[in-house]
Amino acid sequence: MIAKSTKHKKKEKKLKRERKGEESADTRSSSRAFPPSRLSAPPPAAMEDDDDCPPLAVELPPRVPSPPAPAPSDASPVGVTVITGYLGAGKSTLVNYILNEQHGKRIAVILNEFGEEIGVERAMINEGQGGALVEEWVELANGCVCCSVKHSLVQALEQLVQRKDRMDHILLETTGLADPAPLVSVLWLDDQLESSIRLDSIITVIDAKNFRVQIDEHKNFSSFPEAFHQIAFADVVILNKIDLVKDNVEDLEKHIHDVNALVTVVRSVRCQVDLNEVFNRQAYGAKNSSHLQELLDYSKSIPPDRRHDNSISTLCIYEQDPVNLAKVESWLEDLLWEKKSTLDIYRCKGILYIHDSDQVHTLQAVREVYEVMPARKWLETESRMNKIVVIGRNLDINALQDSFSGCKG
């Protein structure tokens, strides 16, 4: 068994210089997909070299314990919190944190996964011990909730609301590539669901370390449209992974407010936020709804091909035989740090079948930071195998599968 290992590499300065060059060569302003009232194009910010020294400790405000939540009456609609945020930002970390905190609420969770991810996302969620009770899990397969599975989402919600007496609140965790607009319209406008659920708030988790890259690339190439839509729709932004950035947090907050002037920004490490920021925000009462309507109307006018970055794809590596942990680490480092091939990997997550270990290991990687850790014992009934979801650009399944097979041993 190994201890948890989180590794990240000092990013090559060369890469950053190239990005700066591209920025100055292309002076076109980016076309942003938000209503002007929500947005003013931020001036290009100089990239800070935040990877060369260890990050400074950042002081977070003291956490105030959340008071116990009042029990809802059966007649009142169940609140739904949508948790969105780009790949690897910390959505599952937030769900785990909520499930494990003492807040007195019975929580149901809906996970939205791509087809390939089935079982992987679920492995990342810890239902809580003595914390919240998870009443129901509904995994939505076969696509992203914002595009193809609206129907399944409505079905999942309908099933859940039939058990309303067994839950106080629903968390809906979207995939990192979800555009919130279509699912918000389901939650907010669907007639059948209207009396049973109410959209309580939209929380967008941002990876403070990678946000800078997203801002810069978005300006010039309209990359990461999902990341910016997610901010535009948020009621609360959790600016997470503050432990990985040295300074410039105020600057990041300014960029967030440039996209969404009304949003509340909460800084965090591992999404440890005051849960009053999460529950019962009632962000869509009569007072605030015109604002959401404005966003939805605007979002409808965006052509579908500009809602998603279509150059990003997802694939899955499978391997039945056990693998050697040291070889897997070296494989990851070649892939994420050395970048010997043209593969551009944003996100990896998976379960590993490690030789000589009775533990399921989880693998997490966001850009060049990765983490492998033992999660729990394999069950007698489970068939042991490796399964890794990879999300990025220029992905080559054969090259990835072959190189991972080299980790057997």
Ligand SMILES: Nc1nc2c(ncn2[C@@H]2O[C@H](COP(=O)(O)OP(=O)(O)OP(=O)(O)O)[C@@H](O)[C@H]2O)c(=O)[nH]1
């Ligand atoms: N250093 C650091 N790591 C974090 C923090 N929050 C989350 N992580 C790590 O970031 C990785 C991704 O976190 P997840 O919660 O799985 O992210 P996600 O948004 O659910 O990712 P997707 O499944 O791609 O949508 C994991 O390895 C986490 O342990 C943080 O505040 N600091």
